[in-house]
Amino acid sequence: MxxxxxxxxxxxxxxxxxxxxxxxxxxxxxxxxxxxxxxxxxxxxxxxxxxxxxxxxxxxxxxxxxxxxxxxxxxxxxxxxxxxxxxxxxxxxxxxxxxxxxxxxxxxxxxxxxxxxxxASFMVRIEDVTTQVMNGITEAMTEADKQIKIEENIANVVQSSPKEAWQENRVRTFYEGNQYMLFVVETYxxxxxxxxxxxxxxxxxxxxxxxxxxxxxxxxxxxxxxxxxxxxxxxxxxxxxxxxxxxxxxxxxxxxxxxxxxxxxxxxxxTDEYLPSVAIEQVINTINPARIAIRDAALAIQDKYMRADPQIKIQYASKFARIANYWKKWKGETLGLTKSNAVGIKKQQESALTSQINKKGKQQEYGQILPQFEKYYTEIESYALAREYYLETVLRNVELLRTAYQAYQLKQVYDNRGAQSFEDRRNNMVERLEGQYKDYSKQVDEEVFEALIALYAKGVPQQFLPDSFKNMNAQQLTDKVYKNSAFVDYASVKNLLEGDAETVIAKLNSDPGFQVVKDMADAYFEKVAPKYEELELNISGLERDYMKALLELSPKDARIFPNANxxxxxxxxxxxxxxxxxxxxxxxxxxxxxxxxxxxxxxxxxxxxxxxxxxxxxxxxxxxxxxxxxxxxxxxxxxxxxxxxxxxxxxxxxxxxxxxxxxxxxxxxxxxxxxxxxxxxxxxxxxxxxxxxxxxxxxxxxxxxxxxxxxxxxxxxxxxxxx
Missing domain, CATH: 2.40.10.120 (Thrombin, subunit H)
Incomplete structure (x- = not known):
């Protein structure tokens, strides 16, 4: 009972x-x-x-x-x-x-x-296309093969579904891959x-x-x-x-x-309303604390300069608001999850679901889902932590690193697609950066860099750090980068990116700001991303099966809504x-x-x-x-x-x-x-x-x-x- x-x-x-x-x-x-x-x-x-x-x-x-x-x-x-x-x-x-x-x-x-x-995009029509998208998918396929086939089917649905010339077809997944919907959209x-x-x-x-x-x-x-x-x-x-x-x-x-x-x-x-309890514990104890600490440091520095200088206040108003928004949200999120006993409630729900699986004789189909969640989330934790430090430091909070990373991607374009693709990407980048540097302060960014690079070196699991970060002195590295890197102002960057592909790449490799990003990105893509993506793919497959179990074993009047997407x-x-x-x-x-x-x-x-x-x-x-x-x-x-x-x-x-x-x-x-x-x-x-x-x-x-x-x-x- x-x-x-x-x-x-x-x-x-x-x-x-x-x-x-x-x-x-x-x-x-x-x-x-x-x-x-x-x-x-x-x-x-x-x-x-x-x-x-x-x-x-x-x-x-x-x-x-x-x-x-x-x-x-x-x-x-x-x-x-x-x-x-x-x-x-x-x-x-x-x-x-x-x-x-x-x-x-x-x-x-x-x-x-x-x-x-x-x-401004209006939604014109919604249509269920689950049957078309899941055509040819079998249980014998690996998760990777299923995704390849699903993406192929989605492309066919997008291409073949009727629409007006000025409209666009989009397919989105619901219920963790158990349902697919076509959206016809027109964008002004x-x-x-x-x-x-x-x-x-x-x-x-x-x-x-x-x-x-x-x-x-x-x-x-x-x-x-x-x-x-x-x-x-x-x-x-x-x-x-x-x-x-x-x-x-x-x-x-x-x-x-x-x-x-x-x-x-x-x-x-x-949203992730159907994450298992082990995932919520990881958010509370590992992921959110790391995110919050990084943004604590960045926001304190930006706020100090914005209060002292009206020009910096204008330059950083939008950036500060964007960074602060989720920083405070993560704090409240952790508080609310703890206060509402979300982990305990989810564990009760999981226990009840397990009993229902056993009662219905569904052990072979669903019995291993929760133990597998426990296994994969334990494995992914250190990779997920390293990933958050990388995203927060390189892509979200230090502007010099984010710009240098765009140059890093430019080099990848040349290596993988050749000179013409390099030219196109470079020209777009140079044009885009002009507006970006309009709202850039070297003084602010330098102080943020020093604080965050020190947190990065301390917080990332040691096995995932670049060799150059071991025993690194944050102040010395900051001085070297902001005195010598071209990424500290637009004119220097524009000059850095002039010339043919090989000339630009040679100049990039000699730039100390680029060198820092290259070390961080190489370490991330070699040591973190592949395993993280492998584990995340396995977790996604489990989430699909978990949601299928909920949909199948729920009463007909159960209120199970799809996650936001x-x-x-x-x-x-x-x-x-x-x-x-x-x-x-x-x-x-x-x-x-x-x-x-x-x-x-x-x-x-x-x-x-x-x-x-x-x-x-x-x-x-x-x-x-x-x-x-x-x-x-x-x-x-x-x-x-x-x-x-x-x-x-x-x-x-x-x-x-x-x-x-x-x-x-x-x-x-x-x-x-x-x-x-x-x-x-x-x-x-x-x-x-x-x-x-x-x-x-x-x-x-x-x-x-x-x-x-x-x-x-x-x-x-x-x-x-x-x-």
């Missing part, structure tokens, strides 16, 4: 947990639609995803491949987070026109700013900046408040999609016109209250507060009063613009306030992750009530384990967005584009009419 109870808890979660999960929008009819209706939704599944008619999916594009956005007007006006548009806002900023500091507002279409390379490439509040609003609280509740951040920015005269995707052109959407989101002015239904639509990046998903829940610790309860809505309580004049993170102070003092909130207060942020039980930044928060009727931008610190472990008591997503109240656009910026041209509605008031009027 005890075993059955555990399995039931594991595979058929209680009613409150209906608010977790990331669901495929084309498969909502049935269980999901019933759950959403139970939670208060007044729409149908067809209103959310409809192949033949306009639906919510047509208003929710993937923003630049990393965030989500929503179309909010019939002229293609696009809303996303301030931090999603941060790089574009920064790229248009200078000391003379500092849009990060002062904000930017286009008062006409002519004032909107182009952003080369930025995209002319995306212009329309509006952004100053960072003191859009990034209020900055890194101190990141992942924290209560929150008071106006994290939004506005763009516009442009299309050719046929409303189809086109590269930037002055002849392009605002995009006419199939659907755009009306905006509710009625606000939110505890227990209101919320639907978040977007492109969550990556940057495809369009629906997550639903309710506005709800939570209790992070004993005797503490957080209300679900914050107000402008909280900004003023945190206000520190002149502070890097908590300054407040004078205009906002005046509006607050006068209580001049227009139609956007409620009971004399200005709502700012609210939280809900929606299951979100990276990639959901900018996702629309939609009410029971299909109207926009906010946009997602973060999670609470205690709930960041939801990428591995969703706990309904702690997991909360953080959203900007759409009324605060409108208040800033209208009352603060005076951009009434943008307000006039929108469809503003009062669904709750209309519902009450309808009831009164019936009486």
């Amino acid at each position: 005890k075993i059955f109870r555990l399995l039931f808890i594991f595979l058929s979660l209680p009613l409150f947990a209906q608010q977790g999960g990331m669901w495929i929008p084309s498969l909502l009819e049935g269980m999901n639609e019933a759950e959403m209706t139970n939670l208060g939704m007044k729409m149908t599944a067809q209103d959310i995803y409809n192949l033949n008619n306009a639906s919510l999916k047509d208003a929710v594009p993937h923003f630049n491949g990393g965030c989500t956005s929503e179309v909010i007007s019939k002229q293609g006006l696009l809303l996303t987070n301030h931090h999603c548009g941060y790089s574009q806002i920064q790229s248009h900023s200078s000391l003379e026109h500092d849009y990060l500091e002062n904000g930017f507002w286009a008062m006409s279409l002519k004032e909107e700013l182009p952003n080369p390379g930025v995209t 490439k002319d995306i212009r900046l329309v509006g952004a509040p100053p960072s003191s609003i859009g990034k209020f609280g900055s890194d101190t408040d990141n992942w924290i509740w209560p929150r008071h951040t106006g994290d939004f920015s506005l763009f516009r999609i442009y299309a050719d005269k046929n409303n189809r995707p086109a590269e930037y052109s002055e002849d392009n016109v605002p995009y006419t959407p199939k659907h755009f989101l009306p905006i509710s002015l009625d606000g939110v209250a505890e227990d209101d239904f919320t639907l978040v639509f977007g492109y969550p990046g990556t 940057s495809t369009l998903r629906v997550t639903y829940g309710k506005v709800a507060g939570y209790s992070p610790a004993d005797a503490i309860y957080y209300e679900p809505v914050t107000h402008l009063e909280g900004v003023m309580q945190k206000y520190v004049p002149g502070d890097y993170e908590f300054d407040v613009p004078q205009k906002l102070l005046e509006l607050y003092k006068a209580k001049d909130y227009g139609q956007y306030g409620e009971n004399g207060k200005m709502p700012i942020n609210f939280i809900g039980t929606n299951h979100t992750t990276g990639g959901n930044s900018g996702s629309p928060a939609i009410d029971a009727y299909g109207n926009l009530i906010g946009l997602n931008f973060d999670r609470v610190w205690e709930g960041t472990m939801s990428d591995y384990y969703y706990d309904p008591a702690l997991s909360r997503n953080i959203m900007v109240d759409i009324r605060y967005v409108l208040f800033i656009v209208d009352k603060y910026a005076g951009a009434k041209n943008l307000i006039d584009e929108l469809m503003l509605v009062h669904p709750k008031k209309e519902k009450r009027k309808s009831k009164n009419r019936k009486k």
Whole structure:
């Protein structure tokens, strides 16, 4: 009886947990639609995803491949987070026109700013292609042979599936390789900046408040999609016109209250909800501590210089935010996994599953999965640790090393593909680096290099270190590199890369910065990567079989959702507060009063613009306030992750009530384990967005584009009419 109870808890979660999960929008009819209706939704599944008619999916594009956005007007006006548009806002900023500091507002279409390379991609159609992708796969094949055949089948599906000339076919895997779906996508490439509040609003609280509740951040920015005269995707052109959407989101002015239904639509990046307990233990005890230590060091140095120098603050604003984001997330993730006893709960679930395998006589098929997980995760730990140190040091946090690594790849291109490929890659690299060095400080990077190279030499298992790193003096190596390497400024790098392939490679081999990267990369690719990839392939095969066992042995009504993989998903829940610790309860809505309580004049993170102070003092909130207060942020039980930044928060009727931008610190472990008591997503109240656009910026041209509605008031009027 005890075993059955555990399995039931594991595979058929209680009613409150209906608010977790990331669901495929084309498969909502049935269980999901019933759950959403139970939670208060007044729409149908067809209103959310409809192949033949306009639906919510047509208003929710993937923003630049990393965030989500929503179309909010019939002229293609696009809303996303301030931090999603941060790089574009920064790229248009200078000391003379500092849009990060002062904000930017286009008062006409002519004032909107182009952003080369930025995209907005709409999902047109979803289709299950599992049968085609798995054609020819047999149990007798090795994991490597299975992957080769699967990739071949995917290529055939992508090539043969119908689409329009301007569209693209993509196939993505679900349930760890047990299901494959085709996505038909169309991508718009002319995306212009329309509006952004100053960072003191859009990034209020900055890194101190990141992942924290209560929150008071106006994290939004506005763009516009442009299309050719046929409303189809086109590269930037002055002849392009605002995009006419199939659907755009009306905006509710009625606000939110505890227990209101919320639907978040977007492109969550990556989750691993079905990792075994041994993997979660490795994240808590080995992987996250290494990541956090490296970023601790890098961020402390960057922060010191940013606070002292306004130019460096502009140069490093976007980089610092990117590094700090996951640094703090990993800290909260470890805290949440520990607090929620995720490892212990997963061990109970695994014990229950083992008993069910034995009961069903499935030992030969599934009986070795959990012991094999234990074996492979034990083997991979030292390789995974070395890999994290390499990625964090070379590719993510030391700019000189990252640039030198691009040169290392350039040499590989020549060795493997010849001179013409070298020329093409080199020319692209030289062009790309010009913009990169615009935001580079040798002084900052040198100090980061010294700190991180010392951590690398100490933290990487000794058997994986380059010979040159054994008994290495970090200060001496740093002095040598930053005094003599060409990678410390653009002109030197450009000169370094001039000449034919053999000349460039000879110069590279003599550069001390390149020599460091070459030693690190050679050691990594010879000693770490091959074995890591071999073990990871075996683990992936086990994960597929583990998921197959869960799907096969679960009750028919079990709520087993696929992990996030940057495809369009629906997550639903309710506005709800939570209790992070004993005797503490957080209300679900914050107000402008909280900004003023945190206000520190002149502070890097908590300054407040004078205009906002005046509006607050006068209580001049227009139609956007409620009971004399200005709502700012609210939280809900929606299951979100990276990639959901900018996702629309939609009410029971299909109207926009906010946009997602973060999670609470205690709930960041939801990428591995969703706990309904702690997991909360953080959203900007759409009324605060409108208040800033209208009352603060005076951009009434943008307000006039929108469809503003009062669904709750209309519902009450309808009831009164019936009486």
